[in-house]
Amino acid sequence: MDIKKIAASLANPVVHNSYIEYGAVGAALETIDGNIYTGISIDTACSLGHCAEHGAIAEMLKNKEFRIKTIVAVDCKGDVVPPCGRCRELIGQLSSDNRKTLIEVANGEVRTLEELVPYDWKISNGRTW
Ligand SMILES: [Zn+2]
Known part of the structure; x- marks a missing residue:
């Protein structure tokens, strides 16, 4: 399943009540268990x-x-x-395994979370929170 295509299919901006726009960005993720979840942006x-x-x-x-x-x-x-940065931190706080999450950061460019956030505040003196 191509999650990039799924995310792109969700990116359809809608303006509501003149000050709320939703759907300008679509996102899709695949979990380690192989399930796919999606979301849209909300700007207010x-x-x-x-x-x-x-x-x-x-x-x-x-x-x-x-x-x-x-x-x-x-x-x-x-x-x-x-x-x-907020999303990077959220991904990292969910599980230390997510240090290896693959993130497409530009068209065709993929990095791991630990490449984007090399020093995790939850890892100090060998201890993981
Ligand atoms: Zn974000």
């Missing part, structure tokens, strides 16, 4: 929205899964959007 006045990755992760958590094999977010032009 006063920064109350969230990234598409957050939506996909919420869907995953609803199904009691935490370990992400790969994740990608795509905008409405079909281009990959790299995860923001």
Whole structure:
């Protein structure tokens, strides 16, 4: 299953009530167990929205899964959007196994979470939280 195509199919921006836009970015992730979850971005006045990755992760958590094999977010032009710092941190806090999560950061460029966030604050003096 091509999660990039799935994410792209979700990226259809809709403006609602003139100050809420949702769906400008779509995200899809595949868990270690092989399940796929999706989400869309929500942008609102006063920064109350969230990234598409957050939506996909919420869907995953609803199904009691935490370990992400790969994740990608795509905008409405079909281009990959790299995860923001908040999303990187969220992925890392879900499971230490997610240090190996494959993240497409630009069209065709894939990095692991630990490449993007090399020093995890939860790992100190050999201890993992
Ligand atoms: Zn984000």
